[in-house]
Amino acid sequence: MAKRPTVYDVAAEAGVSIATVSFAFTQPHRVKSSTLDAVLDAADRLGYIPSASARGLAKGRTGALGLYAYDYLVDASFDVRGDNAPSSGDDGRLFPLYVDEVQRGVQLECWDRGLALMIGGARTTDHVRRVTDIAGRVDGLICFAGAVDLAVLESLSERIPVVELGSAVRSAQLRTVMVDNRTAMRELALHLTRHHGLRRIEYFGGAGTAEFTQRWDGFVEAMHDAGETHRAAWPSRPGYAATTRESLDEVLSAGQHPEAIVCSTDQEALVVLDRLHELGIRVPQDIAVTGFDGILATQTASPALTTARQPMEEIGRVAVRELLDALDGRQADHGEPLPTQVVIRRSCGCGPTD
Amino acid sequence: MAKRPTVYDVAAEAGVSIATVSFAFTQPHRVKSSTLDAVLDAADRLGYIPSASARGLAKGRTGALGLYAYDYLVDASFDVRGDNAPSSGDDGRLFPLYVDEVQRGVQLECWDRGLALMIGGARTTDHVRRVTDIAGRVDGLICFAGAVDLAVLESLSERIPVVELGSAVRSAQLRTVMVDNRTAMRELALHLTRHHGLRRIEYFGGAGTAEFTQRWDGFVEAMHDAGETHRAAWPSRPGYAATTRESLDEVLSAGQHPEAIVCSTDQEALVVLDRLHELGIRVPQDIAVTGFDGILATQTASPALTTARQPMEEIGRVAVRELLDALDGRQADHGEPLPTQVVIRRSCGCGPTD
């Protein structure tokens, strides 16, 4: 690998100064066209690749945004599919989860705007070091709520704009792309109580972040509206199928089956679907099931899963725009949270039940 | 946004020289532990974020790899799903295509190795400028075959290692992660001719890159083995559903239906499935259909699509390792191409036909 040519090499080759080379690339119109050609030619001949490091150092901006992601897919074995699943030849993976779809939105928006995207992450460890590393590489950072300690993000946000993807403003220092989780979960549960007249409903999920708290709140509200005083949520975590399965088994072994199981995420709902199928319990005839997020797999699950869809790609795109606003010194317009949308399919009891 | 603290600020705060600060971060063991603490403390207090630009410039390495991707999903309207598709509430997207799954492999491998990943791309235009920009930001570049002109890649590869993902070594200067497309397509077609005894088979697809040439070759070989002299491929491009649909309509209007349609990609096969469904032509009873790639959607398509699966995540991971080898000065071991695997499902006529 030959040494990379620098502005100096190009300047020498073209017989001009390095300042002119720089101009030629950054403000072509300010350079005499014959000079411009000479420089561009020389650069081409030499295979000149501008160093982003040098440029970034000099300008104080890198021209790249960062996304700190993490892997929801904790269980390596996690693999849910429809009933017409293949019998062989497929590996454990899978379909895009929430993070994947949001990431796609970020990516597309960056590309559309000519920005480079730095994607960082770690499987489980060392989040602080890794996110700081990424922060040092970019002009602005997008981060999923829950991936990194709030204190760390706040510290970073003192130096570069940070956008958090969540459902509540956790800190005035951060910009937040919000999604209304409560309303959708409430409507989802109301659909069960009103449209289907169900009452004995169990909720599966935790309350780690604001999203989950909101979902739980929405559920509780709906139950209250239906005149039910609801006890508590069954412990269950997306990405840890065992937690979901254990709660399910416990629920089922407690005498009378519930009429419905409301899950805090699609990922958990799919596990429930899978387990119920194993046990020969029919969905929705015996038990209705609902999810949350609207990931792709819910469309093709069997039965198709009733859920609430988050506008995932849009979340990503909005996050990029927020960052750009911040970099341009525009105020955050803490507007309405992005809406989620209830998606009625079959697992709640709607539509033909085969 | 306050100015970012630098090594100078940290040095002053800790009462040491900038060299010591640098050492504290890069070679902690070479610094007296009390000094180390002082520096780390100061850095923490100040919210110090090391500048990757400065570091990259000084070291001559950025510590990041680049992936130049592009969007196969040309048709905005492209949206194929199983028959138990939802009736509402879903947007046009989608499921991970070949590129998405490979990208995931790249991403995971980078994370596992503590590398940052720069993802670049453009929707349609300006590929040369964009890929060069990315190249200037990273230590090595991964590129999908077909995304960028070979000459450009060769030029870049004179300065940084470049790995191309394809199915043939197009240039000795590039490292290539190869996948054997020919064999799998041949076996797929042989399955149709031998197991199902089919003869009148039409091939849909182009021959833009080596992958596609190989697939076509594999198909032709199989037909030859079956004693059939095959005419030609019907024009069809993944991402341009109209091309596929037009060819299909033409094929169908030409009197006797073919017994099978072999497509060069899953994306096209899904379009074929969709169109045949519209026309009331049953798959596989009336016409068998096969795809290629093994993207997720083939599992849940209706009927489940018989196809050949590329080890997509592995392709991405291997590419990263290749790059690392190159950066460490290790020779390329141009080994065996990664194997593809035939996946027999229902669209060829195997299994229950509902």
Next chain:
DNA sequence: TTGAAAGCGGTACCAT
């Protein structure tokens, strides 16, 4: 174990 100082490859201001 720590410090001084010379780069790394650009940018941008100030001259010419």
Next chain:
DNA sequence: ATGGTACCGCTTTCAA
């Protein structure tokens, strides 16, 4: 329209 030249923040000898 171009050239000269201080930086930008960090790494890395070489000395102390």
